Amino acid sequence: MSDSANPVGLAVPTRKPAPAVVEDPKDTTHTPSQRYLSTRGGSYGLSFEEVVLKGLASDGGLFIPEEVPSLPRDWESKWQNLSFSDLALEILSLYISPSEIPPTDLKEIITGSYSTFRAPETTPLVTLNEKDNLYLLELFHGPTFAFKDVALQFLGNLFEYFLVRRNKGKAGRDRHHLTVVGATSGDTGSAAIYGLRGKKDISVFILHPQGRVSPIQEAQMTTVLDANVHNLAVEGTFDDCQDMVKALFADPKINKTHKLGAVNSINWARILAQTTYYFHAYFTLTKSPAYKADHKVRFVVPTGNFGDILAGYFAKRMGLPSDKLVVATNENDILDRFWKTGHYEKKAVHGTAAEGGIPADGAKAHEDGVKETLSPAMDILVSSNFERLLWFLAYEYAAGAGMDDEWNKKQAGQEVDAWLRELKSKGGFGVHPDILASAKKDFESERISDIQTLETIKQFYSSPSTNGVTNGNASKGGYILDPHSAIGVAASLRSIQRNPGVHHISLATAHPAKFANAVDLALKDEEGFSFNTVLPKEFVGLAQKEKRVTLVPKGAGWEGVRKIVEDEVEAELKGSR
Numbered sequence: 083m084s085d086s087a088n089p090v091g092l093a094v095p096t097r098k099p100a101p102a103v104v105e106d107p108k109d110t111t112h113t114p115s116q117r118y119l120s121t122r123g124g125s126y127g128l129s130f131e132e133v134v135l136k137g138l139a140s141d142g143g144l145f146i147p148e149e150v151p152s153l154p155r156d157w158e159s160k161w162q163n164l165s166f167s168d169l170a171l172e173i174l175s176l177y178i179s180p181s182e183i184p185p186t187d188l189k190e191i192i193t194g195s196y197s198t199f200r201a202p203e204t205t206p207l208v209t210l211n212e213k214d215n216l217y218l219l220e221l222f223h224g225p226t227f228a229f230k231d232v233a234l235q236f237l238g239n240l241f242e243y244f245l246v247r248r249n250k251g252k253a254g255r256d257r258h259h260l261t262v263v264g265a266t267s268g269d270t271g272s273a274a275i276y277g278l279r280g281k282k283d284i285s286v287f288i289l290h291p292q293g294r295v296s297p298i299q300e301a302q303m304t305t306v307l308d309a310n311v312h313n314l315a316v317e318g319t320f321d322d323c324q325d326m327v328k329a330l331f332a333d334p335k336i337n338k339t340h341k342l343g344a345v346n347s348i349n350w351a352r353i354l355a356q357t358t359y360y361f362h363a364y365f366t367l368t369k370s371p372a373y374k375a376d377h378k379v380r381f382v383v384p385t386g387n388f389g390d391i392l393a394g395y396f397a398k399r400m401g402l403p404s405d406k407l408v409v410a411t412n413e414n415d416i417l418d419r420f421w422k423t424g425h426y427e428k429k430a431v432h433g434t435a436a437e438g439g440i441p442a443d444g445a446k447a448h449e450d451g452v453k454e455t456l457s458p459a460m461d462i463l464v465s466s467n468f469e470r471l472l473w474f475l476a477y478e479y480a481a482g483a484g485m486d487d488e489w490n491k492k493q494a495g496q497e498v499d500a501w502l503r504e505l506k507s508k509g510g511f512g513v514h515p516d517i518l519a520s521a522k523k524d525f526e527s528e529r530i531s532d533i534q535t536l537e538t539i540k541q542f543y544s545s546p547s548t549n550g551v552t553n554g555n556a557s558k559g560g561y562i563l564d565p566h567s568a569i570g571v572a573a574s575l576r577s578i579q580r581n582p583g584v585h586h587i588s589l590a591t592a593h594p595a596k597f598a599n600a601v602d603l604a605l606k607d608e609e610g611f612s613f614n615t616v617l618p619k620e621f622v623g624l625a626q627k628e629k630r631v632t633l634v635p636k637g638a639g640w641e642g643v644r645k646i647v648e649d650e651v652e653a654e655l656k657g658s659r
């Protein structure tokens with residue numbers, strides 16, 4: 083569809099401003115539906131359990147709540163002193179009916195999930211630069227040292243809870259056996275494996291692009307030898323892995339014999355669990371002496387598959403008083419190009435369109451696909467969760483026609499379906515200028531090159547502006563950022579220049595030790611720096627441990643992966659029963 087075409091396929095004569103979807107936070111009479119629909123319009127009225135176990139809708143769409151719940155009256159005073167787990171319980175309860183998971187059970191699942199974190203605050207907020215109101219939200223204190231643990235520790239326990247309930251009194255092949263298939267560019271894989279290892283009635287298959295994840299990430303995944311864990315190294319890119327996973331979900335043959343489950347952020351539970359830390363960070367900031375009540379709060383998020391920032395968008399729609407969310411991409415910049423041009427296209431024909439040709443930093447146009455960068459977890463061409471945002475954008479646009487809500491939802495589903503078809507057939511699509519304007523109300527974007535990433539790591543290692551904040555790794559008392567977190571911080575610095583005074587919370591998505599290559603490249607000439615000082619004890623000797631991994635050669639395709647999954651599940655079931 084061209085950007086000038088009507089995106090809902092109807093004559094919409096005069097554009098009215100779309101109604102705000104966030105309901106009145108004081109309105110406690112309204113009970114949210116706690117039912118779910120597919121972004122492509124094919125399914126409605128599904129329960130939380132159904133969407134968590136299914137992962138992807140049968141029409142290929144992603145699940146979203148039929149309504150975004152509003153915050154309860156006095157949420158701020160009631161929630162501000164809650165622990166991370168108690169806060170998660172309050173937020174998640176707005177989306178999960180107590181008739182599906184009784185509150186005492188939900189509390190137990192949540193508490194168990196965060197008891198594995200090393201930091202008492204679960205996701206601590208540190209001051210990076212007080213003068214500029216720049217804060218870092220450390221999300222890497224879980225078992226695998228990446229932000230994915232926040233959601234995947236929870237999802238693992240949730241799967242287990244549902245399966246124990248479904249399998250009560252059942253034996254052998256009658257039991258509901260979940261075959262989880264996931265794609266990773268490094269972090270989801272290990273977090274999913276640590277969330278699911280050894281769990282009864284679950285087999286987990288993780289596809290990673292061979293040689294394109296960091297050595298620590300690769301070792302974290304492949305040294306887990308539990309019988310239910312299966313690592314597949316795919317000759318290809320992360321997008322190839324993601325496409326294979328989606329093909330399996332769409333395949334009638336495997337769906338007849340296996341119950342597939344998703345651990346990628348296509349699974350709604352991943353997004354939901356991540357909303358907690360936006361609220362938690364907001365409360366930590368607003369209670370700190372540095373907080374200035376008359377200044378806004380922005381979140382800046384290193385972005386690849388658009389899952390992490392989407393959780394912030396949901397928090398904002400619920401009523402969290404956040405200013406714009408800043409999308410920070412690496413040189414794989416499909417999202418940055420969307421916000422600059424309104425075109426969502428896999429390939430930048432001449433460097434970034436926004437920069438009108440070859441980018442100023444000299445990065446080459448990536449005509450042949452994804453570019454390998456120093457932030458490999460974000461080396462993604464197509465961001466799967468962007469589809470969820472597209473639904474809300476199409477829904478708001480449809481609302482301008484003055485029809486009822488049912489109609490608006492239907493139109494949104496049809497429109498998302500059309501856009502996604504165009505992405506598949508032509509490699510991209512454009513949106514109406516009003517839709518782009520609506521996307522710009524809540525988001526801004528920045529693209530950060532590898533060179534800028536390295537400069538940022540260097541700057542915060544040695545800069546006195548860090549006010550002595552340390553992550554315990556920097557010999558100079560500075561802060562060692564991992565390359566993904568550095569992309570967020572570099573984007574924050576740009577945003578601060580345009581918006582001085584605004585509090586910026588930049589999300590730190592991984593521990594620096596996971597990305598030795600980039601950190602070493604940035605800091606090797608710095609006096610006193612040694613990578614060993616960064617290394618947590620959990621990583622020492624990891625590379626020398628026994629590994630188990632199956633190669634998926636080029637050309638094997640998703641059918642080849644299907645065969646591996648079928649054979650290995652069968653062998654596992656025979657072995658365990």
Ligand SMILES: Cc1ncc(COP(=O)(O)O)c(C=O)c1O
Nearest residue numbers: 269386387388389390459566591
């Ligand atoms: C370390 C790290 N940072 C950032 C991202 C991007 O997050 P998202 O894919 O949710 O946008 C990822 C991968 O997802 C990651 O592993």
Ligand SMILES: N[C@@H](CCOP(=O)(O)O)C(=O)O
Nearest residue numbers: 266267268269270346347459
């Ligand atoms: N960066 C991710 C890619 C998969 O993203 P997901 O959030 O959709 O699981 C990774 O580290 O694997």
